[in-house]
Structures are given as structure tokens and as C-alpha cells.
Amino acid sequence: MSETVTLTIDGKKYTAERGRTVLQVATDNGIRIPTLCHNEAIEPYGACRLCVVEVTRGSRTRIVTSCLYPVEEGLIVQTASDRVIRNRKMLLDLLLARCSENEVIKNLAAEYGVTQPSFRQEYWEKNDCIVCGLCVRACEQVVGVSAISLVNRGISKEPAPPFLEKATDCIGCGSCYYVCPTHAIKMEDKNGVRRIHNWKVEFKLKKCSKCGIYWAPEAQLEYIRRKADLPVGFFDICPNCR
Amino acid sequence: MKDKVSEIVKKYNKDKSQLVSILQDIQAEYNYLPREALNKLSKKLDIPQSQIYSMATFFRAFSLKPRGKHIINVCLGTACHVRGGELIAESLERQLNVKRGGTTADGKFTLESVNCMGCCATGPVVKIDEEYFGHMTNDKVEPMLKKY
Numbered sequence: 001m002s003e004t005v006t007l008t009i010d011g012k013k014y015t016a017e018r019g020r021t022v023l024q025v026a027t028d029n030g031i032r033i034p035t036l037c038h039n040e041a042i043e044p045y046g047a048c049r050l051c052v053v054e055v056t057r058g059s060r061t062r063i064v065t066s067c068l069y070p071v072e073e074g075l076i077v078q079t080a081s082d083r084v085i086r087n088r089k090m091l092l093d094l095l096l097a098r099c100s101e102n103e104v105i106k107n108l109a110a111e112y113g114v115t116q117p118s119f120r121q122e123y124w125e126k127n128d129c130i131v132c133g134l135c136v137r138a139c140e141q142v143v144g145v146s147a148i149s150l151v152n153r154g155i156s157k158e159p160a161p162p163f164l165e166k167a168t169d170c171i172g173c174g175s176c177y178y179v180c181p182t183h184a185i186k187m188e189d190k191n192g193v194r195r196i197h198n199w200k201v202e203f204k205l206k207k208c209s210k211c212g213i214y215w216a217p218e219a220q221l222e223y224i225r226r227k228a229d230l231p232v233g234f235f236d237i238c239p240n241c242r
Numbered sequence: 243m244k245d246k247v248s249e250i251v252k253k254y255n256k257d258k259s260q261l262v263s264i265l266q267d268i269q270a271e272y273n274y275l276p277r278e279a280l281n282k283l284s285k286k287l288d289i290p291q292s293q294i295y296s297m298a299t300f301f302r303a304f305s306l307k308p309r310g311k312h313i314i315n316v317c318l319g320t321a322c323h324v325r326g327g328e329l330i331a332e333s334l335e336r337q338l339n340v341k342r343g344g345t346t347a348d349g350k351f352t353l354e355s356v357n358c359m360g361c362c363a364t365g366p367v368v369k370i371d372e373e374y375f376g377h378m379t380n381d382k383v384e385p386m387l388k389k390y
Contacts, residue, residue, distance in 0.1 A: 136292075140290075145290070146290035146292050146293055147290070147292060148292055149290075149292035149293055149295060149296035150296055151295060151296055151299045151300075152299045152300070153299070153300050161292065162291040162292045162294070162295040163277065163295060167292075168291070169290060169291065169292070
């Protein structure tokens with residue numbers, strides 16, 4: 001039996017399992033806290049900082065990232081106080097200056113009334129990547145490959161393959177593409193070939209021997225086959241035909 | 243090259259958590275971090291290449307390009323900066339005819355900048371290899387270089 005705690009979120013009392021984070025408990029109870037760098041399958045990281053909330057413990061109130069903050073007995077959480085909104089607006093302002101043409105960022109910023117960065121236009125960028133590291137973390141924690149990593153530091157930090165060349169360890173699974181919150185990773189499947197442009201890689205796709213559709217990169221299937229110790233030819237037919 | 247890397251890895255008992263120290267040792271050996279050495283290291287320690295590259299690009303102290311025989315570090319930290327560190331850096335760039343991060347054509351010097359060496363009282367400071375030159379002025383740049 002796991003221990004439970006009682007906390008207050010936006011004036012309402014909730015019971016939650018110890019060890020869960022404020023973001024998880026809020027989400028479970030239908031309270032929306034915006035976030036970009038969070039994914040249930042991946043360890044929280046606190047990179048985008050959009051999930052900031054105000055927590056009160058005893059006489060002290062402060063701003064924390066809810067994705068990393070574990071619930072505790074008697075905690076009082078405010079997910080949309082003036083201070084929280086002010087903080088989030090500033091974060092979105094900064095993100096919008098970096099990703100001035102990204103639809104996801106533009107829409108989220110607009111929700112908070114930020115339609116134009118307050119920084120001078122010469123500092124705006126047209127980047128799609130917010131350097132949240134979700135692609136890198138998915139590749140490491142979920143896929144177990146670590147074909148990419150965050151390289152350099154400060155303003156030149158970016159997710160990239162080793163030596164900024166072709167990602168030789170990549171298996172083409174596309175997890176990075178699926179988890180990227182801002183669609184910064186460009187992937188396409190065409191004529192039996194998958195290309196992930198960001199990592200300079202391309203993969204032959206496996207053709208189902210029954211229905212003839214291309215259904216997954218050969219390298220990825222081989223990786224799974226070896227890992228799960230499956231017989232050769234196991235993936236000759238696609239899941240639909242099996 | 244393989245043996246040198248093996249030797250260093252052995253010295254640290256193949257301990258992955260010692261990656262920074264291992265990279266420092268490799269750099270001390272070759273003067274920079276050669277790509278083949280990093281590939282070897284990745285196999286020896288069973289750490290993905292990407293993570294080693296991440297580490298190697300994070301720290302200023304590591305270089306992925308071959309460097310000169312002597313490494314010149316100009317301090318541009320706050321204290322040295324206000325005392326004219328920038329002028330010293332420019333003077334060095336002129337005299338060596340390289341930009342920051344570059345290596346002279348004869349391979350003798352590599353010019354780099356740092357953001358504090360922890361000896362602010364003697365600023366502006368220049369460090370060549372392990373020797374510190376404090377209270378630098380433009381006039382002192384040429385005689386300092388002549389020593390090498």
C-alpha cells in the first residue's frame with residue numbers, strides 16, 4: 001500500500017500518492033498546466049519551465065517547476081496566480097523571440113496574450129528548437145541508443161549527433177520526431193526510405209512480404225529483434241498482416 | 243593511440259563516472275582530443291559516442307582541434323575586463339596574427355580566452371601553459387612572448 005498525502009490545488013483539496021509530482025496530480029485531476037518538455041514516458045527535466053506554479057509550505061511561498069516538485073502533505077498550490085501568469089508570460093516572450101515563426105510557440109504565447117516578443121526584432125530568431133532535450137532523453141531513456149546528445153553550451157547549445165555528422169548509432173525509429181513538442185525535427189518516409197534531416201541519416205524501410213507496405217526502418221526492426229532475441233525473419237510481415 | 247587510451251582507461255578502472263578526468267588525461271597526452279581517441283574511449287568505457295561528444299563540447303578546457311605547443315589564456319573575467327583584459331587580448335591577436343581560439347601558422351601558440359582564473363588581484367592576467375603573467379600591459383606582451 002502506498003502512502004497518500006492531501007494537498008490543495010487552486011483552492012480544492014486532493015489526495016495523491018506520495019512520490020507523484022505536482023504536475024502529474026494536477027493533470028490527473030483535469031487541471032491544465034502548460035508544458036513543452038514533459039513526457040510521461042521520460043524522466044522530468046524542468047527545461048522549458050512553463051509548468052511553473054506557486055507553492056506554499058508553512059509561511060513560505062515560492063515559484064517552482066511542477067514537473068519536478070513532489071507532492072507533500074498540506075502543500076498549497078496555485079497554478080494560475082498573478083505571479084505564475086507573469087512568469088509564464090515572460091518565458092513565452094523569450095521562447096517567442098527565439099522561435100518567432102513556430103506555430104506551437106505562437107499559439108501558446110497567444111493564449112497568454114503574448115503576440116509579439118517584447119525584445120527588439122533584431123534579436124528574434126526563426127529557430128524551431130527550444131533545446132528542451134526531449135529528443136535526446138527519449139533516445140537515451142526509451143530507445144536506449146543515445147544516438148544524439150546536447151552539444152556545446154550556452155547560446156550555441158543544440159541537440160546534435162556526435163561530431164555534428166551523420167548519427168551513426170541512430171536506428172531510425174523516429175522517437176525524437178514524435179516527442180518533439182515544437183516539430184523541430186524533420187522526418188519523412190518516401191519511396192521506401194526514411195530520412196531524418198536533423199541527424200543527417202536515411203534508412204531503408206522494410207516492406208511487408210504480404211501486403212507490400214513499407215512499415216518500419218530495417219535498422220530499427222533489427223535492433224528490436226536482437227534485443228528481444230527473436231528469430232530471423234520475425235518482422236517479415238507487418239503487424240496488420242500478422 | 244589505442245594503447246595510450248587503454249592505459250588511461252585502465253588507470254581509472256574503467257570507471258564511467260571518471261569521464262572528465264579521463265578526457266583531461268587524453269588531452270594532456272595529445273594536446274587535444276583526437277577523434278579516434280574518443281571513438282576508442284566510447285568502446286572501452288561502453289559510453290555512447292554522443293555522450294562523450296556532449297561532455298567534450300561542454301567544457302571550455304577541452305579542444306577537439308589540435309592546439310599549438312603553448313596555450314595562451316587571456317583572462318576576460320569581470321575584474322580583468324575592467325582593467326583592460328580586452329586590450330591585452332587584442333594585442334595578442336595582433337602580434338600572433340590569430341583570432342581567439344586559433345593556432346599560429348607555425349603551430350607554436352594557441353590563443354584562448356577564459357572567464358576567470360581566480361587571481362583577480364593581479365589582473366589583467368595572461369597564462370601561458372602553467373605560468374601566470376599578472377598586471378599585464380601592452381608593453382609586456384612582446385617580451386612575454388619572446389620567452390617562448
